[in-house]
Amino acid sequence: MPAVFLVVLILGLPLNILSLWIFYHRLRRWTRSSVLLFNLALADTFWLLALPVLIYYHLDHVRWGLGRPLCKAMRLFYHNYFYLSIYFVACISVDRYLAIVHPLRSLVLLGRRQTYLLCVTVWVVTVALSSPVVNMSTTQLCPRDNRTICTLYLLLENTVETMPYSLCCTCTGFLFPLVSICYCCLRSLKELRSRPHHPHRHNRGRRLRRVLSAVLILFALFYLPYHLTRNAAIILRMVYPNDPTSWRSVDMAFSLEMCLCSLNTCINPLFSCFVGRQFRKEFLDTFCSLCHKRPRPGVVTTSQLPKQGQGTMGHGMNVVTPL
Template identity: 45%
Template sequence: MDNEDYKLICVGTGLKSIFCYLDQDQALFFIQVYVVPLIFLMVLIIGLTLNSLVLWVMIRQTRPWNRSTLFLCNLTIADTMWILTLPFFIHYHFCRLHWVFSNVICKIMRCMYHTCFYNSIYFVTCISLDRYLAIVHPLQSFFLLNMRQSLFVCVGIWVLSAIVSIPSVFMTFVIPCSSNQSVCTLYIFSYGTGKTLPYSVISTVTGFVLPFMAIYYCYWSCTRELKRHNLKSVQKKKKLFRLMYSVLIIFSLMYLPYHLIRNACITIRAMSNNQTRLINSLDASFSMEMAICSLNTCVNPFFYFVTNGNAKNSLRKTLYVCCGETKQQVRLKVAAIHPL
């Protein structure tokens, strides 16, 4: 098959890939080939270690489980599954955007990436709802959302996220650019914007805007409720405020630019069939945002150590068992990781 046949395939799929024959002097090439895989590699090492530690502590040390633990466990599983897609993409980017795996694996990895990405957001929202119920409605909390109902919520999130991510499968292809390069496409960079733009907007509304509004309302209500009551421990009150403000700030910094730039990339493509300088800049910005958002899987494990009252003792026991260190050494490490 010659280059003309490859070009016909690209046009025929409606997914003319911008990654075919990328100019090495472009910022997009540098970000895709060097920055993204390096950050993904760092996230794979650090994120997988931290999330595995949290899962180990929850399974082996946390008794009994409550509603908060269930949501945190699902958040950790979602992040871990997302991280497990990274070796495929690290290899892809380090090989200068050459996908050596099958078309089916490309579709599965993109779908799994999309599903777990939004699952992480949904379970952070559930954790915020749990805090809201515990602070604003403490007496009715366990009647409004008990463990059984929480389990149904978790199952529902996994099922709905998987269903909503199915369209990404049909917008993902392996496109042969040349005899030694095949691109695993991402729908954001597609020129078939008739389908990708509505899908991106719907995903933004359901996966970011609504969860962010819910998180903001929950923490605004919690802040108002805490200010109305004088807690015995001023330090505990400050800790709760820091936690809520941190979640809002991190959530905004991680996900707001990502979704704004993603929709801008697709919208500008819908307005122009040519690869303009503006499109190149937006593509490079979005690629950078993809890498930045991946860092969130390294931040989420700290939710467990901050929100779980027994986390400090659990972490101390786990480090003591795993490392075989003295109790004094473990206490110093725990204090450094969890100073609150």
């Protein structure tokens, strides 16, 4: 786990910080997708900044010496991040669905003000959903080697609280977003296939179909096994309360799923590149500038374009940058 977390930290933190910098400094006009993708990158960055604590904890042979309050805060933060990522990916899928299937109605249903309100709601809901973790997470003393550990709530032997809570999170935090993403992706794919053939639109439609299919596959690949192994770990503790050897295999599977889900922080910036056309252009230009110390020949970045009211654009004309 510390090896995987370290790789995720090295790869994911620069990518997400670069994404936040592009959102803040290079995108002059934010669309609905830009707002949602910015919040997704912000959630990834917060989690990555807290990841060194878990790396140190596992490198120190699972020995927690930072106190019970920080243990509770870390478990809350870890649990909250998963559902922040899930909900924002679901919101982005709904946004793409509205833009493809109901382009005119989407301007009313999900305007800029509604998008900001939706992001605030997602942060509040996920914190409320994860708040019981504070009461269920604690530090425990292992009598065999006299070391203190910071326990996950699902590893507690008392399953009276953990089982209902885990099932509640699975239904509201995973199954409901999964159904929403499935409907939005499949409905969008159907709409794209039914459109008349045009060379330029065909290439763009094919790219959108690949992105939507990848979102659905990756979402299920990351989070379905995670929730299955988490619930299985609790169920085995209910069925075999006095047989710890029966828990080990599923506990190991859940640990592997925690590592797998953490890779999501490295994939989300690439997901932003595929969803947002203007973000993709700025990301590639900035990345090439960092690698080669100068922009690519023949590539003009948005910072080099004439500003509103200058050059050939004419006074009072707005520059609209579509996704």
